Amino acid sequence: MQLVFESVGHAYGERAVLSCLNWTATAGAVSVITGPNGSGKTTLLKIASGLLRPASGRVRLVVGNRTLEHGAVRREVGYVAPELGLYDRLTALENLAFLAAVRGQRQSRDQLVLQLQCFQLGGSIHQPAGALSSGMRQRLKLASALLHKPPVLVLDEPTSNLDDEGKVLVRKVVREQAERGIVLFATNEPLEVTEYGPQVLRLHPAGAGAGP
Amino acid sequence: MDPKSSASIRRVLALVRKDLLEEYRARYAISTLLVFAVTILVVVGFAAGMDPLPGHLHSSFIWLVLFFAAVTGIDRSFVKEEEKNTSPTLRLAADPDVVYAGKLAFNFLVLLALAALVLPLYVILMNPPVKNAPLLVAMVVAGVWCLAVTTTILAAIVAKTGTRNALLPVLSFPLLLAVLTTVVSGTTMALEGAGFTGARQELQFLLSYSVVMLTVSWLLFPYVWND
Numbered sequence: 001m002q003l004v005f006e007s008v009g010h011a012y013g014e015r016a017v018l019s020c021l022n023w024t025a026t027a028g029a030v031s032v033i034t035g036p037n038g039s040g041k042t043t044l045l046k047i048a049s050g051l052l053r054p055a056s057g058r059v060r061l062v063v064g065n066r067t068l069e070h071g072a073v074r075r076e077v078g079y080v081a082p083e084l085g086l087y088d089r090l091t092a093l094e095n096l097a098f099l100a101a102v103r104g105q106r107q108s109r110d111q112l113v114l115q116l117q118c119f120q121l122g123g124s125i126h127q128p129a130g131a132l133s134s135g136m137r138q139r140l141k142l143a144s145a146l147l148h149k150p151p152v153l154v155l156d157e158p159t160s161n162l163d164d165e166g167k168v169l170v171r172k173v174v175r176e177q178a179e180r181g182i183v184l185f186a187t188n189e190p191l192e193v194t195e196y197g198p199q200v201l202r203l204h205p206a207g208a209g210a211g212p
Numbered sequence: 213m214d215p216k217s218s219a220s221i222r223r224v225l226a227l228v229r230k231d232l233l234e235e236y237r238a239r240y241a242i243s244t245l246l247v248f249a250v251t252i253l254v255v256v257g258f259a260a261g262m263d264p265l266p267g268h269l270h271s272s273f274i275w276l277v278l279f280f281a282a283v284t285g286i287d288r289s290f291v292k293e294e295e296k297n298t299s300p301t302l303r304l305a306a307d308p309d310v311v312y313a314g315k316l317a318f319n320f321l322v323l324l325a326l327a328a329l330v331l332p333l334y335v336i337l338m339n340p341p342v343k344n345a346p347l348l349v350a351m352v353v354a355g356v357w358c359l360a361v362t363t364t365i366l367a368a369i370v371a372k373t374g375t376r377n378a379l380l381p382v383l384s385f386p387l388l389l390a391v392l393t394t395v396v397s398g399t400t401m402a403l404e405g406a407g408f409t410g411a412r413q414e415l416q417f418l419l420s421y422s423v424v425m426l427t428v429s430w431l432l433f434p435y436v437w438n439d
Binding site: 049087 | 229234297
């Protein structure tokens with residue numbers, strides 16, 4: 001399984017954030033994306049998950065003999081990002097149940113509760129998402145992203161709001177996902193870059209460049 | 213029904229259920245729509261006083277209330293997804309046709325609920341002569357359906373822009389002008405006692421309009437929603 005970026009470029013108005021990026025993320029290892037603010041990490045993750053169409057180039061997800069692009073990639077992705085919202089008026093359990101149902105997954109209540117318990121949210125299943133702390137919201141996002149067991153997991157600074165226990169949980173999730181699929185992990189934490197390497201993409205503000 | 217269709221319906225119903233649950237807890241749309249509708253009804257009631265109004269004025273007032281209420285509150289269905297940043301979550305989870313069908317069904321239900329509240333209130337306050345109640349109900353349901361079909365796709369477009377509140381009424385008016393004149397005419401017929409045969413042209417127009425608008429919206433929505 002591979003996620004292939006071919007000559008990918010993107011700009012917001014006059015400001016180019018990515019230019020002619022060629023890179024391949026493969027299953028079995030964590031692909032770390034790092035770089036200073038404004039270097040295009042989030043843009044790259046949005047393009048990878050099919051939420052943003054690149055201004056130039058393309059992204060292909062190759063799974064066996066199948067090749068998926070843009071909109072079709074979306075269904076194969078679990079995405080966790082600070083700018084990704086939850087339904088604040090719905091409880092944690094209702095959020096999960098809705099996302100499962102709208103994806104067409106048939107999950108029993110017990111399965112959903114178990115998923116929440118796996119992310120240490122067992123005591124908050126009936127709390128509205130809007131009343132959860134930022135760390136708990138992050139756990140709920142992780143639980144939602146992994147509910148359909150996606151082949152590609154895209155994480156944008158997933159540990160930024162988490163306590164030590166939460167960081168251990170993310171580490172476990174990332175390791176498990178890397179064994180069965182692709183993980184894109186954007187971070188600016190030097191320790192995380194070292195821990196999850198060696199597949200590291202370093203982005204630079206003026207454009208993009210890949211390398212260890 | 214084949215399994216694929218029933219699975220799609222289940223996904224649409226999940227979205228409608230979510231929107232209804234959010235609406236029940238927050239009352240985003242219905243409170244805006246209802247306050248607007250009741251204000252107009254009370255003002256019109258005071259202005260008209262005890263003088264009996266002709267049928268075409270009654271039907272104009274009814275549709276003014278429903279039109280302006282629709283363009284005031286219906287944009288919330290998509291705007292709230294953008295404001296709360298849940299639209300990327302929804303785009304990752306659901307296909308565009310599921311989102312469109314779910315939002316259309318929700319908007320239709322909200323407008324239908326509003327009509328079910330406004331119409332009896334109008335009858336109580338203004339005492340219009342309703343000579344063919346089944347035709348009046350048919351006209352209201354058909355008109356509300358056309359309002360929902362048109363405002364749903366426009367609300368999706370408007371939600372992507374920066375001038376959300378101002379745009380929906382401006383864009384809706386030219387698209388809904390023919391619908392409004394037709395439902396006003398059909399409603400007048402219902403108030404004055406015409407039968408379904410007499411209002412056949414109006415009903416046929418509303419049906420044709422909604423089929424054309426639905427087809428265009430269905431084709432357009434993935435581009436609006438995805439990019």
